[in-house]
């Protein structure tokens with residue numbers, strides 16, 4: 001049994017028994033960690049309000065080699081996001097992001113890039129209209145970091161680079177097809193604006209992307225719907241997005 005310490009984000013928690021809760025953290029050092037918070041449901045719990053969703057905390061826990069569920073020792077609040085978590089729209093969006101994270105990230109597998117990305121996503125939206133852009137940002141980067149993002153620079157049929165101002169269609173396997181290879185079985189059209197949004201998710205920080213996304217709602221929705229279909233394919237089930245909960 002060893003004591004481990006890491007900065008962590010509280011993703012969610014649920015009841016285990018009359019007094020205890022299970023808390024899901026995304027830690028900077030060890031990836032997704034699920035632990036038992038003993039007595040967390042008691043009125044005078046030593047955890048106080050540190051286990052609120054999306055708080056940043058310093059976490060220490062004991063882990064037995066053969067157990068996935070760890071024993072939470074101490075949680076020290078470094079940043080509360082109580083305001084965010086109590087707004088229903090923000091809560092829905094970030095719960096969606098938290099669920100995607102735990103669906104994709106294997107337990108106890110450190111991913112510093114993903115940790116920095118989700119932390120930046122939490123800080124990016126200023127109001128409700130920014131949430132769709134933040135969700136798209138997370139969906140696309142999650143797919144990219146897990147190796148599932150299709151290459152939309154090239155035509156999936158002939159391999160030629162598709163020009164920024166060239167029309168393209170999306171075909172099976174979520175590949176793009178250039179105008180020359182164009183067939184009738186395309187799933188849909190991808191406009192040059194849509195592809196610009198797709199490129200800029202990858203080029204900009206979450207904050208800059210949110211800024212850029214204003215006035216581009218249709219393209220954000222279009223690309224997000226494609227990302228959700230890819231995610232559903234990877235997970236083998238549909239995903240309920242924060243949008244549909246709002």
Ligand SMILES: [Zn+2]
Pocket residue numbers: 155156157158159160177178179180181182
């Ligand atoms: Zn082609």
